[in-house]
Amino acid sequence: MAHYKVILTYDGTDFQGFQRQVEGRTVQASVEAALERIGWQESSILFAGRTDAGVHAAGQVIGFNLDWKHSPEELQDAVNANLPVDVSALSVAEAEENFHPRFSAVARCYHYRIFCEPVRQPLRERYAWRVWPAVRTKPLEETADYLIGRHDFSAFGSAPQEGGTTIREIFSSIWKVLENDLVFQITGNAFLYRMVRRLVSFQIEVGQGKRNPEEIKLFLDGGSKEVVQGLAPPQGLVLEEVFYPK
Amino acid sequence: MAHYKVILTYDGTDFQGFQRQVEGRTVQASVEAALERIGWQESSILFAGRTDAGVHAAGQVIGFNLDWKHSPEELQDAVNANLPVDVSALSVAEAEENFHPRFSAVARCYHYRIFCEPVRQPLRERYAWRVWPAVRTKPLEETADYLIGRHDFSAFGSAPQEGGTTIREIFSSIWKVLENDLVFQITGNAFLYRMVRRLVSFQIEVGQGKRNPEEIKLFLDGGSKEVVQGLAPPQGLVLEEVFYPK
Known part of the structure; x- marks a missing residue:
């Protein structure tokens, strides 16, 4: 065996x-x-x-x-x-006998893809979220930057088990331009339930000028007692990679 | 009206x-x-x-x-x-009263996307053909080059109506690298039935070393009385654009 x-x-x-x-x-x-x-x-x-x-x-x-x-x-x-x-x-x-896909993991990377167009685009919407009005890239990048480091993300999701910690460490958080899409690429030690989709939704509001990039600081580290409302749709999200100790 | x-x-x-x-x-x-x-x-x-x-x-x-x-x-x-x-x-x-989407068109552009991987890739195969063994890019580019100009493409498809001409003019024919995919981009005045998918199949055989790039000359301009057998699958093909006089 x-x-x-x-x-x-x-x-x-x-x-x-x-x-x-x-x-x-x-x-x-x-x-x-x-x-x-x-x-x-x-x-x-x-x-x-x-x-x-x-x-x-x-x-x-x-x-x-x-x-x-x-x-x-x-x-x-x-x-x-x-x-x-x-x-x-x-x-x-x-694998080693004690290898566990979840508990042995030291980091996860997720990608979330969006594109900005005013009308439906069937060839692109299976793997991306169509966003309109269009976003500006600069504020997205600024907001993503604030996520890096150890933060309490309780405003962006819930812990897998009742009473569990909502502190997560983000190693990398960037937006990349790929062909005509924008892709949010985030790597962290672990993620709360629906955390990436809530972070994307928040950032899109920033990119559309409805919020300032600095506003995200008010929601990090317990600054808000409520979970933010917006949730980006599932089809843009990909669990890209899970990392283990070498 | x-x-x-x-x-x-x-x-x-x-x-x-x-x-x-x-x-x-x-x-x-x-x-x-x-x-x-x-x-x-x-x-x-x-x-x-x-x-x-x-x-x-x-x-x-x-x-x-x-x-x-x-x-x-x-x-x-x-x-x-x-x-x-x-x-x-x-x-x-x-549009003008005499505008006809087919008869007014002066050119069409098709894209055909492939990628080379040994195992199935569900996230990529809806819009691309998975090819294995891997192809070399240089021979693909060389073969695509031979297609440019006015040629009899009877070996790569049939005319829409019985006895119609099988001569077509290709304005541009190139392979592009996009992320991890290879995309064949071809523009011509018109195309025979299944011509692009037969041209792709032929070029993949060249890219895999089963044929030489120059062999395509034997099939152009009536050099072969038979239609070539290979047909690339439909999901890689996109009718990209139809051009009309300004």
């Missing part, structure tokens, strides 16, 4: 999120069904983080134990042959 | 092509249904070019007559409010 680490990518559009539910198509259930077909016998896989309905992943990480007689490459082929067309195993490797 | 020119974009994934058919969901039928809801009474719209099942458009052009009392902007809003989520009218303008 060996322990495996698998990097998964999926198009979240047709899933009710990552985590298995009583009803609804989920990534976890699809992966577990694929693994069962090749002899996997545990009750649940481990994973790095939940993604909500409609959120995508380029680098979700899962872990499981399996009695497998062949190479990791052959395991990857077998898994991919059994996964639906909107999920794929990008890599498969043997 | 005024004549209108509308630029359409659509995600071709869930359509059985542009042109109306007895059965199957088509872009034309969706657009005509939307127009009927705002008082359009003709039997058929005019359009620049058919696109096959699964092929996308960023700049398809249609024309129709309509008795409309308000501005073109209001017509655009009304059309978009009635179109399904995978089709959108990017612009609406009044």
Whole structure:
């Protein structure tokens, strides 16, 4: 019996999120069904983080134990042959016995893509949020900068368990111009529930001139007792990468 | 009664092509249904070019007559409010009475996107063809270069009507690197049925070292009596723009 680490990518559009539910198509259930077909016998896989309905992943990480007689490459082929067309195993490797996709992780990187156009753009809206009126880039960049460091993000999300800390450390937070899109790229030790989508929504309000960049300071570090209202839609968000100690 | 020119974009994934058919969901039928809801009474719209099942458009052009009392902007809003989520009218303008989306056009531009990866990539394969083994860029560029000018493309497609000419003039033919994708961008006066997808398939064989760039000369200008076999899949292709005299 060996322990495996698998990097998964999926198009979240047709899933009710990552985590298995009583009803609804989920990534976890699809992966577990694929693994069962090749002899996997545990009750649940481990994973790095939940993604909500409609959120995508380029680098979700899962872990499981399996009695497998062949190479990791052959395991990857077998898994991919059994996964639906909107999920794929990008890599498969043997892992240390104590490796846990969530608790071993030291950082996560998310990307959120937007573009500014006045009318619907079907070819672009599956993986990006269409924003109008257009945003200015400079205030977005200024706001993103304030996020870097250790902060209490209680105004932007809730802790995974009741009473848990809402302090998170952000290592990098930038907006990049890619073709005609703007992409918010944020890396931190961990994230609160819906934190990235709330941060994006707030920044878009800044980019549209409805708030000043400095206003974000009023919401960081417990400055606001309420969670901010705006929530950017799921289709712009991608769990890009999960990092582990070398 | 005024004549209108509308630029359409659509995600071709869930359509059985542009042109109306007895059965199957088509872009034309969706657009005509939307127009009927705002008082359009003709039997058929005019359009620049058919696109096959699964092929996308960023700049398809249609024309129709309509008795409309308000501005073109209001017509655009009304059309978009009635179109399904995978089709959108990017612009609406009044056109000359003799404007015809197909016969007035002087050039068309198509883009075909590929990327090279050994395993499935759900987040990228809706709008691109995954190619493996990887291609070299230089031979692709060399082959694309041979296409420029007036050529008989009978080996790469058939004329729209029996006995029609298979000579087409290519104004520009290049491969561009965009993020991690390669995009074939071709502009010509007109294109034969499935010509772009056959040209892409041929060039990928060159890029993978199965053919030499110069071999394409054997198939141009009537050098081959047969149509080449390979056909790149539809999802990589986008009808990018249709050009009209200024």
